[in-house]
Amino acid sequence: MNILVCISSVPDTTSKISFSDNDTKFVSAGITYIIGPYDDYALARAIELKEAAGSGNVTVIHVGEADSEPVIRKALAIGADDAVRINAKATDGYFVAEQIANYAKSKNFDLILMGRESIDYNSGLVHGLVGELLNMPSISPVMKLEVNGNEATMDREIEGGKETVKANLPLVLGCQEPIAEWKIPSMRGIMSARTKPLNVVEPSIKESGISFSKYELPAPRTNCKMISDSNIGELVTLLKTESKVI
Amino acid sequence: MSVLIFLESADSQIKKSSLEALVYGRNIAAQSGGSVFALVVGEASNLSLAGNFGAQKVFQIKDSRFDQPDAQAFAEAIADVSNQNGVNTVVLAKSSLTDSITAKLAFILQATAATNVVSLPDFSKGFEVKRSIFTGKAFELVNITSSKKVVSIKKNAVEVSEAQAAGEVVPFTPNLSSKAFSIKSISNEKTTGEVLLSDAEIVVSGGRGLKGPENWGLITDMAKVLGAATGCSKPVSDLHWRPHHEHVGQTGIKVSPNLYFAVGISGAIQHVAGISSSKVIVAINKDADAPIFKVATYGIVGDAFEILPKLTAALKAVQ
Ligand SMILES: Cc1cc2nc3c(=O)[nH]c(=O)nc-3n(C[C@H](O)[C@H](O)[C@H](O)COP(=O)(O)OP(=O)(O)OC[C@H]3O[C@@H](n4cnc5c(N)ncnc54)[C@H](O)[C@@H]3O)c2cc1C
Ligand SMILES: Nc1ncnc2c1ncn2[C@@H]1O[C@H](COP(=O)(O)O)[C@@H](O)[C@H]1O
Numbered sequence: 001m002n003i004l005v006c007i008s009s010v011p012d013t014t015s016k017i018s019f020s021d022n023d024t025k026f027v028s029a030g031i032t033y034i035i036g037p038y039d040d041y042a043l044a045r046a047i048e049l050k051e052a053a054g055s056g057n058v059t060v061i062h063v064g065e066a067d068s069e070p071v072i073r074k075a076l077a078i079g080a081d082d083a084v085r086i087n088a089k090a091t092d093g094y095f096v097a098e099q100i101a102n103y104a105k106s107k108n109f110d111l112i113l114m115g116r117e118s119i120d121y122n123s124g125l126v127h128g129l130v131g132e133l134l135n136m137p138s139i140s141p142v143m144k145l146e147v148n149g150n151e152a153t154m155d156r157e158i159e160g161g162k163e164t165v166k167a168n169l170p171l172v173l174g175c176q177e178p179i180a181e182w183k184i185p186s187m188r189g190i191m192s193a194r195t196k197p198l199n200v201v202e203p204s205i206k207e208s209g210i211s212f213s214k215y216e217l218p219a220p221r222t223n224c225k226m227i228s229d230s231n232i233g234e235l236v237t238l239l240k241t242e243s244k245v246i
Numbered sequence: 247m248s249v250l251i252f253l254e255s256a257d258s259q260i261k262k263s264s265l266e267a268l269v270y271g272r273n274i275a276a277q278s279g280g281s282v283f284a285l286v287v288g289e290a291s292n293l294s295l296a297g298n299f300g301a302q303k304v305f306q307i308k309d310s311r312f313d314q315p316d317a318q319a320f321a322e323a324i325a326d327v328s329n330q331n332g333v334n335t336v337v338l339a340k341s342s343l344t345d346s347i348t349a350k351l352a353f354i355l356q357a358t359a360a361t362n363v364v365s366l367p368d369f370s371k372g373f374e375v376k377r378s379i380f381t382g383k384a385f386e387l388v389n390i391t392s393s394k395k396v397v398s399i400k401k402n403a404v405e406v407s408e409a410q411a412a413g414e415v416v417p418f419t420p421n422l423s424s425k426a427f428s429i430k431s432i433s434n435e436k437t438t439g440e441v442l443l444s445d446a447e448i449v450v451s452g453g454r455g456l457k458g459p460e461n462w463g464l465i466t467d468m469a470k471v472l473g474a475a476t477g478c479s480k481p482v483s484d485l486h487w488r489p490h491h492e493h494v495g496q497t498g499i500k501v502s503p504n505l506y507f508a509v510g511i512s513g514a515i516q517h518v519a520g521i522s523s524s525k526v527i528v529a530i531n532k533d534a535d536a537p538i539f540k541v542a543t544y545g546i547v548g549d550a551f552e553i554l555p556k557l558t559a560a561l562k563a564v565q
Contacts, residue, residue: 013496013516017383037497093349094358116345119381119496123361128317128349137318137429140346143490153432157491158315159256159342159444161436167429174346177497178490209358209392213374216385218522224529224539229548235528236560238544243526245505246448246472246561 038115077185097129140174247278297413357394455510513538
């Protein structure tokens with residue numbers, strides 16, 4: 001089974017977000033970058049599927065500049081066999097999808113797995129777009145994935161519950177927990193990751209229908225009004241009369 | 247610029263979030279002088295609301311195959327209505343269903359999509375909208391420059407108000423390709439009659455502070471009194487105290503209710519990321535230094551096991 005896993009490189013979930021240059025640049029100083037949490041689930045499941053099949057290959061692909069290579073190496077340390085970096089700044093979901101589809105189109109992957117969304121840009125568009133560009137069915141968010149021969153059985157989240165579906169490979173899937181548990185790289189994994197292939201590929205050109213203007217931070221929350229636990233009625237009154245939400 | 251709004255229904259009712267999308271779309275059409283079209287799939291007992299909130303024409307698909315939430319079929323149907331009616335902007339309210347429709351729809355229409363949108367477009371700058379990014383920790387302003395546009399809005403992106411329009415309902419039979427309904431649906435488990443977390447005006451969430459699933463009656467009782475949805479923190483669903491679809495936060499459901507109760511939840515940054523666009527947050531925690539109080543509007547320091555029954559009773563008394 002040959003699986004392509006798309007990974008984003010995103011600020012660690014505890015990061016404080018700030019901007020510079022009149023709110024046009026993200027301040028990356030002091031930020032630790034990680035594999036997108038949803039992408040990490042996708043990667044873990046890809047490795048499990050390959051191991052269960054006893055053969056195959058897991059390739060990770062990332063669209064980004066050279067400074068994201070440590071994150072790619074981490075994916076290799078977790079167990080991917082090789083990696084591809086499309087050498088370009090990921091400007092939006094359309095650009096990313098175009099690059100992934102362009103790379104994958106001649107490669108016959110059985111599965112293209114990614115996260116349901118990136119936690120920086122949160123567009124949630126890349127899986128759907130890659131599916132359309134490659135003319136493959138795309139399904140998201142997938143919480144359970146079993147593969148039997150040419151057929152995949154999946155649980156996916158629907159409004160207010162979940163649905164079990166079946167479809168034939170190849171498929172593009174956006175993943176989320178509990179599809180697998182996050183994997184931690186072993187010492188051996190870390191050592192071998194250094195020598196696994198990481199190919200750098202130049203991007204194809206893509207005209208964008210969306211342009212960035214600037215960033216903005218949310219207004220800070222005002223101080224919390226504390227209410228004594230012996231006076232719960234006061235909370236009810238405040239909810240009713242001050243903030244009018246009940 | 248004519249606008250089409252996709253009205254999603256749950257339990258045969260048009261969802262509140264879809265009415266927000268309708269108001270959003272109506273505002274765009276008013277700016278550009280176009281028509282307001284809506285599309286509804288299946289029966290909706292409150293269909294007349296579409297007209298009350300500004301839809302001139304409501305296309306209705308009655309085809310039981312659409313009981314299966316097949317994103318491809320929905321995307322093709324929405325695209326078909328759009329193409330037949332000169333629509334250049336489609337508005338959807340963000341949900342599990344629309345999340346998987348948006349990209350496909352944009353592709354079919356050769357449009358550009360912006361998701362997680364929280365503001366009406368600024369037409370003085372073209373079509374500039376504000377999107378929520380970094381999971382609620384920031385926003386970005388982006389301009390959709392393509393002529394066709396798909397906008398997926400977050401809850402509370404607009405103030406909802408009525409504006410009477412014809413609301414004429416016309417049946418619609420979409421042209422579908424062989425890709426529609428090609429994914430086989432085996433079964434589905436769907437809660438009915440419960441308030442959907444992503445759509446809820448009020449959410450009552452519990453964390454590890456509640457000690458175990460046997461205590462969840464405290465949360466569900468209060469939720470029932472308020473007509474609220476219930477949620478939880480990640481460890482609670484990881485421990486299988488509650489189902490995964492209740493997990494709120496960075497890696498779970500992002501909620502934007504008017505009122506969010508965080509009970510026995512410490513307020514880790516990943517949890518807060520999923521609740522930061524709530525209008526009012528109430529924190530109940532026995533630790534006065536818990537970080538949740540930094541983001542809460544109102545806070546009570548104390549034992550949830552004592553506070554919740556009293557609070558539930560007090561809320562019941564004013565309902
Ligand atoms: C990559 C990543 C993603 C994550 N994503 C999410 C996410 O999406 N959502 C999420 O929730 N978490 C997420 N987490 C986990 C997060 O970091 C916290 O571990 C989690 O939110 C803590 O859950 P909690 O507040 O329920 O538990 P705890 O941190 O254990 O807090 C329990 C709280 O209950 C209080 N308490 C105890 N007893 C009582 C009582 N009797 N009455 C009142 N209060 C009491 C305690 O004072 C404490 O504040 C993520 C973590 C990582 C690393
Ligand atoms: N720069 C990137 N390189 C490779 N994959 C990406 C990149 N950005 C996003 N993805 C993948 O696409 C998924 C959805 O991202 P998004 O559409 O941006 O929310 C992510 O979970 C990743 O798996």
